[in-house]
Amino acid sequence: MPKLTNIGYLATCRQEGRQHEIHLIEDAAIVWKGDKIVWVGNEVDLPAEYEDEKTFDAEQAMVIPGLVDCHTHLAFGGWRPDEFEMRLKGKSYLEIAKAGGGILSTVRETREATVEELYEKASGFLSEMVRLGVTAVECKSGYGLSVEEELKILEVYRRLSEEQPVHMVSTFLGAHTFPAEYREDHTAYVDLVINEMIPAVAEAGLAEFCDVFVEDSAFSVEDARRILVSAQAAGMVPKLHADQLTSCGGAELAAEMEAASADHLEKISDKGILAMAEAGVVGVTLPLASLYTQETPLDCRRLVDAGLEVAVATDFNPGSAPTFDLPLAMMLACNQGRLTPLEALKGATIYAAKAIHRQREIGSIEPGKSADFALIDAPDPNFWMYHFRPNTCREVFLKGEKLNMGG
Numbered sequence: 001m002p003k004l005t006n007i008g009y010l011a012t013c014r015q016e017g018r019q020h021e022i023h024l025i026e027d028a029a030i031v032w033k034g035d036k037i038v039w040v041g042n043e044v045d046l047p048a049e050y051e052d053e054k055t056f057d058a059e060q061a062m063v064i065p066g067l068v069d070c071h072t073h074l075a076f077g078g079w080r081p082d083e084f085e086m087r088l089k090g091k092s093y094l095e096i097a098k099a100g101g102g103i104l105s106t107v108r109e110t111r112e113a114t115v116e117e118l119y120e121k122a123s124g125f126l127s128e129m130v131r132l133g134v135t136a137v138e139c140k141s142g143y144g145l146s147v148e149e150e151l152k153i154l155e156v157y158r159r160l161s162e163e164q165p166v167h168m169v170s171t172f173l174g175a176h177t178f179p180a181e182y183r184e185d186h187t188a189y190v191d192l193v194i195n196e197m198i199p200a201v202a203e204a205g206l207a208e209f210c211d212v213f214v215e216d217s218a219f220s221v222e223d224a225r226r227i228l229v230s231a232q233a234a235g236m237v238p239k240l241h242a243d244q245l246t247s248c249g250g251a252e253l254a255a256e257m258e259a260a261s262a263d264h265l266e267k268i269s270d271k272g273i274l275a276m277a278e279a280g281v282v283g284v285t286l287p288l289a290s291l292y293t294q295e296t297p298l299d300c301r302r303l304v305d306a307g308l309e310v311a312v313a314t315d316f317n318p319g320s321a322p323t324f325d326l327p328l329a330m331m332l333a334c335n336q337g338r339l340t341p342l343e344a345l346k347g348a349t350i351y352a353a354k355a356i357h358r359q360r361e362i363g364s365i366e367p368g369k370s371a372d373f374a375l376i377d378a379p380d381p382n383f384w385m386y387h388f389r390p391n392t393c394r395e396v397f398l399k400g401e402k403l404n405m406g407g
């Protein structure tokens with residue numbers, strides 16, 4: 001049974017309490033067996049039975065649970081650096097999308113990519129994410145927008161989850177936008193999602209969640225309700241991209257559908273906040289997306305003060321958030337979203353795990369959980385976020401194995 005000792009600051013991030021309560025243990029040790037944690041506490045209390053076991057020395061590092069990125073669009077063809085420059089010159093995200101760019105441009109390149117190409121590219125991202133301390137990733141489809149192409153992306157995720165160590169959760173996002181071939185007939189596309197895509201995804205067991213982009217320029221609340229009701233009937237759990245560009249009832253729908261999470265929320269109304277708080281829906285903030293689209297960031301304080309659990313994620317995608325740096329998203333959630341560093345940490349661990357229904361397995365350091373932790377070169381979360389550096393992660397343990405961080 002290996003153990004990690006000489007931990008200066010251990011943020012266990014257990015679920016209990018409010019967002020800032022990370023359940024700190026100083027001078028701590030962790031013991032695990034196989035891939036599961038068996039003991040956590042003050043090193044002075046370490047039971048004698050564990051004393052002679054193999055020891056890893058944390059050298060006084062801060063230890064946190066492996067970070068959970070609960071919102072990414074991990075597999076895609078191409079990139080869109082031209083749009084980045086266009087936005088900086090004054091074109092909006094929506095104007096670019098209306099002119100055939102945006103999501104549809106990535107759909108064209110993703111359709112052209114082979115499964116092998118998508119697999120290699122996404123696998124490369126995962127290896128780099130792990131080096132930042134990320135040990136679990138949610139991955140959405142949504143750049144295929146036909147039965148065959150959506151299945152292709154979800155198959156890539158299935159292979160990745162079988163062949164590499166990061167915990168992965170897949171989400172079907174066929175309702176990301178309307179593909180060019182259905183530009184004139186949106187109802188027919190919604191019917192295709194309901195009658196063909198959802199049954200095919202469910203039958204192949206390729207996704208646990210179903211997400212819809214609810215927006216004036218994408219799917220209406222009525223479309224989203226129809227899609228999510230049939231996804232639920234097929235065994236998938238609802239999620240939503242909600243209130244990103246306009247306040248259009250997405251948060252209220254998330255509450256009505258008892259979604260696992262509603263994500264973005266930059267334009268959420270007070271009514272939406274109340275509804276989500278009452279229904280216990282996790283709010284996911286995606287500060288990299290508002291940064292890269294030059295939109296006003298979500299004021300997370302409004303949500304936390306109303307009693308919502310706020311998770312922090314990257315939204316990694318080639319358009320609105322072309323970086324997978326979760327600690328950077330956490331720092332922005334502090335500086336722009338007004339979370340404190342302790343709140344951002346709970347948001348990127350146990351609350352993020354809850355947003356993907358994995359709070360029983362990952363997201364905190366306690367007995368029974370997966371032995372996933374990151375050693376951070378900072379004395380505490382506040383200093384980590386304050387003196388922000390490109391990568392402060394010294395070591396990562398994933399499913400009990402120490403990862404090779406070299407190269």
Ligand SMILES: N=CN[C@@H](CCC(=O)O)C(=O)O
Pocket residue numbers: 073102103106213241244289315317318319320321
């Ligand atoms: N808002 C919709 N979907 C993505 C953007 C995807 C893209 O631009 O390719 C998001 O979450 O930001």
Ligand SMILES: [Zn+2]
Pocket residue numbers: 071072073241315
């Ligand atoms: Zn997204």
